[in-house]
Amino acid sequence: MKTQKSDFDAIVVGSGPGGATIARELSMQGKKVLILEWGDNNPVKGTIQQTIPRAFIPGKGMLITPQLLGMIRGITTGGSSLLYCATAFEPPVEMLKTHGVDITKEAEEIRGDVPIALLSDELMGPGPQKFLESAQELGYDAHKLNKFIYQNKCRTKCQLSSYGCPYGAKWNARNFVDEALENGAKMINYAKVTKVIIENKKAVGVEYKHNKEIYRAFASKIIIAAGGIGSPLILRESGMRGTGYDFFFDPLVFVYGKIKGLGSGRSIPMSSGIHFDDEGIVMTDFNMPHLMKIMFDLEVFKVKQAFAYKDVLPIMIKIRDDLGGQITKRGWVNKKLSKDDRKRLDKGAEHAKRILTNAGATNIYRGWMFAAHPGGTVKIGEHVDANLKTKFDNLYVCDCSVMPQEWGLPPTWAILSLGKRLAKHLAAADQATKKEDLVLAVSNQETEQAPVAAAAS
Numbered sequence: 001m002k003t004q005k006s007d008f009d010a011i012v013v014g015s016g017p018g019g020a021t022i023a024r025e026l027s028m029q030g031k032k033v034l035i036l037e038w039g040d041n042n043p044v045k046g047t048i049q050q051t052i053p054r055a056f057i058p059g060k061g062m063l064i065t066p067q068l069l070g071m072i073r074g075i076t077t078g079g080s081s082l083l084y085c086a087t088a089f090e091p092p093v094e095m096l097k098t099h100g101v102d103i104t105k106e107a108e109e110i111r112g113d114v115p116i117a118l119l120s121d122e123l124m125g126p127g128p129q130k131f132l133e134s135a136q137e138l139g140y141d142a143h144k145l146n147k148f149i150y151q152n153k154c155r156t157k158c159q160l161s162s163y164g165c166p167y168g169a170k171w172n173a174r175n176f177v178d179e180a181l182e183n184g185a186k187m188i189n190y191a192k193v194t195k196v197i198i199e200n201k202k203a204v205g206v207e208y209k210h211n212k213e214i215y216r217a218f219a220s221k222i223i224i225a226a227g228g229i230g231s232p233l234i235l236r237e238s239g240m241r242g243t244g245y246d247f248f249f250d251p252l253v254f255v256y257g258k259i260k261g262l263g264s265g266r267s268i269p270m271s272s273g274i275h276f277d278d279e280g281i282v283m284t285d286f287n288m289p290h291l292m293k294i295m296f297d298l299e300v301f302k303v304k305q306a307f308a309y310k311d312v313l314p315i316m317i318k319i320r321d322d323l324g325g326q327i328t329k330r331g332w333v334n335k336k337l338s339k340d341d342r343k344r345l346d347k348g349a350e351h352a353k354r355i356l357t358n359a360g361a362t363n364i365y366r367g368w369m370f371a372a373h374p375g376g377t378v379k380i381g382e383h384v385d386a387n388l389k390t391k392f393d394n395l396y397v398c399d400c401s402v403m404p405q406e407w408g409l410p411p412t413w414a415i416l417s418l419g420k421r422l423a424k425h426l427a428a429a430d431q432a433t434k435k436e437d438l439v440l441a442v443s444n445q446e447t448e449q450a451p452v453a454a455a456a457s
């Protein structure tokens with residue numbers, strides 16, 4: 001066992017949107033922050049070769065459910081935001097309010113910190129454009145979606161963002177990590193945290209594996225931000241056994257159609273969409289890199305279709321799933337789709353087929369199912385309070401795992417807002433402690449001086 005230096009104000013475990021935000025905000029407050037990240041910090045190349053170790057190693061980045069739904073997450077600095085589609089859905093402010101958490105201000109402040117805008121017409125590829133036109137023609141409430149993209153750095157007909165954008169156009173959590181590092185934070189990569197060190201019901205540090213050695217690091221605040229799967233595993237090892245159950249993971253399916261003359265299959269995915277809020281379904285265009293499409297087609301034995309890329313319009317249907325399942329001891333996802341989940345996927349697929357048919361598509365087929373956005377494994381109101389504090393003093397959680405219920409939309413904006421709110425709470429708590437210490441010091445001084453004064457009189 002090796003011991004790390006212990007002169008940090010805060011240790012942040014994980015550097016996805018949750019961890020990166022809290023690390024950035026605390027470092028801006030002048031706190032000494034240590035970020036411990038399981039994955040690499042290599043510059044983003046936007047290649048499949050670089051993405052395989054980050055997202056496709058079974059049991060690490062790639063998790064498969066008993067019903068063979070694949071679920072990927074990014075094990076790298078920036079977490080899954082390196083691979084995400086950068087679509088900025090508004091946070092569920094009202095839903096969170098019912099759980100005692102108001103992020104109205106923070107959600108607004110995030111607009112000033114990251115790029116959020118509808119994609120310009122020039123960047124809308126032919127697929128997304130066709131999807132939008134056809135859906136609107138049928139009377140669907142289809143519209144462009146907000147993106148976390150620096151559009152002036154973006155290129156047309158580019159598909160690289162699915163593997164991480166090498167041009168810096170796609171905003172991701174590394175942007176916040178970089179700011180934290182500039183502010184003096186320290187990051188250790190390839191550091192896999194296994195548990196929190198608890199003494200007298202207080203978190204005092206963490207234990208982690210790095211270069212085959214076990215280390216300990218200490219700080220006055222510990223923030224676990226290892227994502228919807230990673231955080232409950234660490235917390236269970238630290239004495240919070242009930243975490244990692246009854247969660248959501250937003251199942252999704254693709255429906256494809258061939259539209260003669262459509263043109264390039266390359267464009268930014270999720271540029272436009274339709275949200276059927278009552279039905280718990282969201283549907284978007286979803287152009288993807290050809291290699292990815294080949295893999296997805298082969299999963300459903302569509303060998304001939306796998307080689308078609310140009311003129312193909314993929315549509316993604318993602319649903320709000322019922323809570324359920326468990327994260328296993330070894331970190332696998334054991335969750336089955338409910339009857340209602342399947343009905344929602346079927347209903348969404350029917351909408352997609354209508355839109356494709358109206359757009360003149362032929363050879364319409366449905367792919368296999370996936371899952372994304374795992375959350376609700378360390379729920380607000382159950383495992384953490386409204387300030388994201390656990391039952392242990394000084395131990396907080398800040399990522400998608402704290403979401404108290406399913407809401408079926410991509411969560412990044414919500415997670416960023418929660419990170420900002422937690423940083424404010426910690427700063428206020430810090431101020432309150434300093435004031436208390438001052439009052440205590442003054443009253444101790446007065447008590448010490450009183451007998452002296454009495455003796456003198």
Ligand SMILES: Cc1cc2nc3c(=O)[nH]c(=O)nc-3n(C[C@H](O)[C@H](O)[C@H](O)COP(=O)(O)OP(=O)(O)OC[C@H]3O[C@@H](n4cnc5c(N)ncnc54)[C@H](O)[C@@H]3O)c2cc1C
Nearest residue numbers: 014016018038079080085086087193227230399400410412
């Ligand atoms: C393909 C794809 C597309 C997506 N598209 C969108 C989108 O368009 N819009 C949107 O809002 N969301 C999207 N998402 C979801 C979004 O990326 C995630 O919801 C978000 O990244 C979750 O943030 P997080 O901080 O909770 O966790 P993560 O991003 O998962 O970060 C967790 C971090 O913790 C690290 N970690 C894990 N375990 C440990 C450990 N034991 N020790 C140390 N470090 C650890 C991981 O390496 C990772 O860096 C997408 C996700 C995927 C996979």
